[in-house]
Amino acid sequence: MLATGSYAALLAAIVVVLAVLPSPAVATQLPPSCDVGSRYVANSTFQANLNLVEAALPANASASPAGFATASVGAAPDQANALALCRGDINASDCATCVAAAFRDARQACPLIKGATVYRDACVLLYASTQFLDFITDDQWIPSELV
Numbered sequence: 528m529l530a531t532g533s534y535a536a537l538l539a540a541i542v543v544v545l546a547v548l549p550s551p552a553v554a555t556q557l558p559p560s561c562d563v564g565s566r567y568v569a570n571s572t573f574q575a576n577l578n579l580v581e582a583a584l585p586a587n588a589s590a591s592p593a594g595f596a597t598a599s600v601g602a603a604p605d606q607a608n609a610l611a612l613c614r615g616d617i618n619a620s621d622c623a624t625c626v627a628a629a630f631r632d633a634r635q636a637c638p639l640i641k642g643a644t645v646y647r648d649a650c651v652l653l654y655a656s657t658q659f660l661d662f663i664t665d666d667q668w669i670p671s672e673l674v
């Protein structure tokens with residue numbers, strides 16, 4: 528389980544990013560960032576788990592009043608973890624659309640790669656085979672990477 532403080536730090540970092548992102552009218556879409564150090568094999572258990580996370584996360588994030596959801600399917604080393612956060616001023620349907628599109632972009636841009644981060648105008652998505660506490664403790668996920 529994640530320590531509450533670590534979650535709070537991660538969320539604070541993401542909220543800062545959403546706050547500083549340019550407004551939709553002038554935004555240029557950032558390409559997904561691929562965690563090229565982690566790869567999976569086609570049709571593997573990890574891929575099946577990631578597919579399940581991808582299928583569930585848009586609805587789960589949009590159903591949350593905060594526009595925020597995490598999802599985790601499977602067990603290590605095949606565990607797929609993801610986190611999505613929608614901008615506060617978009618509605619549930621736009622939230623779901625954004626998270627689904629972010630996942631689609633990342634899967635296309637990062638084929639057979641276990642982890643990616645995507646910033647879109649309306650949402651942030653990240654997924655990985657490691658749990659997000661590891662991102663923080665291993666300094667693989669630090670606020671300076673976000674800007």
Ligand SMILES: *[C@@H]1O[C@H](CO)[C@@H](O)[C@H](O)[C@H]1NC(C)=O
Binds near residue numbers: 569570
């Ligand atoms: C993975 O599954 C797809 C669809 O069943 C198949 O076309 C493809 O050849 C498989 N790839 C590998 C590496 O097994």
Ligand SMILES: *[C@@H]1O[C@H](CO)[C@@H](O)[C@H](O)[C@H]1NC(C)=O
Binds near residue numbers: 579580587599
């Ligand atoms: C999505 O939300 C439902 C309802 O809360 C939950 O049962 C399900 O496990 C969630 N899916 C994932 C992949 O976390």
Ligand SMILES: *[C@@H]1O[C@H](CO)[C@@H](O)[C@H](O)[C@H]1NC(C)=O
Binds near residue numbers: 618620621
């Ligand atoms: C959600 O917001 C978008 C953009 O503001 C709008 O076009 C759409 O009709 C809204 N959808 C719902 C279900 O309110």
